[in-house]
Amino acid sequence: MYEITPIGRVESPLLERGMAPRQGDEGAPDAWLAFEPRVRDGLQDVRAGQELLVLTWLDRATREVLTVRPRGEGDRPLTGVFSTRSPDRPNPIGLHRVRVLEVDGLRVKVGDLEALDGTPIVDVKPVLGQVNER
Amino acid sequence: MYEITPIGRVESPLLERGMAPRQGDEGAPDAWLAFEPRVRDGLQDVRAGQELLVLTWLDRATREVLTVRPRGEGDRPLTGVFSTRSPDRPNPIGLHRVRVLEVDGLRVKVGDLEALDGTPIVDVKPVLGQVNER
Numbered sequence: 001m002y003e004i005t006p007i008g009r010v011e012s013p014l015l016e017r018g019m020a021p022r023q024g025d026e027g028a029p030d031a032w033l034a035f036e037p038r039v040r041d042g043l044q045d046v047r048a049g050q051e052l053l054v055l056t057w058l059d060r061a062t063r064e065v066l067t068v069r070p071r072g073e074g075d076r077p078l079t080g081v082f083s084t085r086s087p088d089r090p091n092p093i094g095l096h097r098v099r100v101l102e103v104d105g106l107r108v109k110v111g112d113l114e115a116l117d118g119t120p121i122v123d124v125k126p127v128l129g130q131v132n133e134r
Numbered sequence: 135m136y137e138i139t140p141i142g143r144v145e146s147p148l149l150e151r152g153m154a155p156r157q158g159d160e161g162a163p164d165a166w167l168a169f170e171p172r173v174r175d176g177l178q179d180v181r182a183g184q185e186l187l188v189l190t191w192l193d194r195a196t197r198e199v200l201t202v203r204p205r206g207e208g209d210r211p212l213t214g215v216f217s218t219r220s221p222d223r224p225n226p227i228g229l230h231r232v233r234v235l236e237v238d239g240l241r242v243k244v245g246d247l248e249a250l251d252g253t254p255i256v257d258v259k260p261v262l263g264q265v266n267e268r
Binding site: 001002003004005006007039040041042043044045046050052053055057059066067079080081082083084085089090091093095120122123124125126128 | 135136137138139141173174176177178179187191201214215216217218219223225227229254257258262
C-alpha cells in the first residue's frame with residue numbers, strides 16, 4: 001500500500017460523469033490544471049504548445065470493478081478492465097494526453113481534457129520524444 | 135491522500151537503479167508481470183501481440199525532488215521534474231509502453247521494460263486506438 005498525494009486539481013466545466021465524452025478527441029472541453037504551491041519548481045519548464053501526459057486520480061470511480069461492458073456496445077461481452085480505459089478499476093489512475101494552451105504561474109490551461117471538475121492531479125510527464133527525457 | 139494498492143509485481147533481471155537503461159528503446163530487458171490472483175478477471179482480454187501501458191509505483195524513487203539534472207547532461211540546467219521522465223517526483227508513478235510476448239495465467243511476459251525487479255504494478259491500460267476504448 002502506498003500513499004498518493006494530489007499535486008493539484010482539475011478545473012473543468014465537466015461536473016459529473018454523464019457529461020464526460022468517451023475520448024478526448026470527441027470534444028472534451030479545455031480545462032485548467034491548478035497546482036499546489038509546493039510543486040512550483042517542478043513546473044518551471046512547462047510551456048504553452050507542449051504536449052503533456054497528465055495523470056489524475058479518478059476519485060469518483062469504483063475500485064471493485066474488474067470487468068466492464070464498453071459504453072454504447074450493449075451486445076458486447078464484458079471486457080477485463082485492463083483492456084479498457086474505464087475509470088472503474090482497482091487503482092483509478094487517469095491518463096490524459098493534452099496540449100498546453102497557456103501557463104499562468106501555478107495554473108496551466110490545457111485543451112481537450114476528459115476529467116471532471118475537482119479531479120486530483122497526481123503527476124505530469126512529457127510525451128516521450130519531446131522535452132527532456134531521462 | 136489516496137491509497138494505491140499494488141495489483142502485481144515486476145520480475146526483471148534489472149536489480150538496481152544503476153542497471154536501468156535510459157529508455158526502453160535503448161535495450162531494456164524482457165520482464166514478467168506477475169499479477170495478484172484477485173485481479174484475474176481484469177486480465178482476461180490481455181493477449182500476446184498487444185501493446186499495453188503498464189503503470190508502476192517506483193518504490194525506490196525519492197519523492198522530495200522537484201528539479202533534476204538530466205542524466206549525461208552535466209552542463210544542462212536543472213529541469214522541473216514534470217518536464218522529465220525521472221523516477222524521482224512527488225508521486226513516483228512509472229509509465230511504460232510495452233508489447234505482450236506471452237500470457238501464462240496471472241503471468242504476462244513483456245518486452246523492453248525499464249523497471250526494477252520487484253517494482254509494484256498499479257494499473258494496466260490499452261494503448262489508445264487499440265483494443266477496446268471507453
